[in-house]
Amino acid sequence: MKERLHNREHDPLTVEKEEWKRRQLKSRLKQLLTISSPIFILILWEFLSRTGLVDARFFPPPTEIVGTFITMGTSGELFEHIGISLFRIMAGFLLGVIPAIILGLLMGLYSPLRHFFSPLIMALMPIPTLALLPIILILFGIGEVSKIVTIAGSVFFPVIINTVAGVITIDRIYLDVARNYGANSRQFFFKIALPGALPVMIEGIQMGQAIALLTIVAAEMMGANSGIGYLIWTSYNAFLLKEMYVGLVLISFFGYLFSLILRGCQNKLLPWR
DSSP: OHHHHHHHHTOHHHHHHHHHHHHHHHHHHHHHHHHHHHHHHHHHHHHHHHHTSSOTTTSOOHHHHHHHHHHHHHHTHHHHHHHHHHHHHHHHHHHHHHHHHHHHHHHHHOHHHHHHHHHHHHHHTTSOGGGGHHHHHHHHOSSHHHHHHHHHHHHHHHHHHHHHHHHHTSOHHHHHHHHHTTOOHHHIIIIIIHHHHHHHHHHHHHHHHHHHHHHHHHHHHSSOSSSHHHHHHHHHHTTOHHHHHHHHHHHHHHHHHHHHHHHHHHHHHOTTO
């Protein structure tokens, strides 16, 4: 009997099942911890606001903010702001990311291009895009194009810097093997540079999407009559703080959603990580 139990304990299938159960338990615990912190903050906020320990005029209870969210959503006003902001974010994000990836890969592969463009990038990168907003407004007007260009400019720099860094850090042995087998420029670009730079590049894209959300709020506060940033700013000016919090929650939600989407793409593109 003891021998049978001993063999069962050391059976590979049994050990694997036990290990799988432990991993499942850890995964569920992590998920529980992930959702517990925001729930705790919301409950604490509700309690402090309802009991008067914090001023409900400045920190209205979350339940009342949810009620305002439902009212604005029912009227259709909220989805109009969401739609226009998402369009601006996606258009500006793509306009900034695609050129940054192409130029970053070329700079990483060809040192003359890297030496030519690096001083320009290093000189322009420290300047906040919002500081250039007056010039952008002069060049492109106060319409949609200026807001999209503002977002694109803020996204461009973290993506191109991370892309160049990703190409430069590729192990030289891969480049030597490709040269020995007579790889052409296109193969170098798509088979070596792009896959090799992808891990670092995605980090830059993650940073870029966060900056895009920050930029859209500021851009819509100036020279806009719609969008989530416009909603936040006008609500603040009119002291409609529940509506202002609705806008802030939306920005937070979309930031988290975009991070999850990019993380999912990373898992698909880089399964070994």
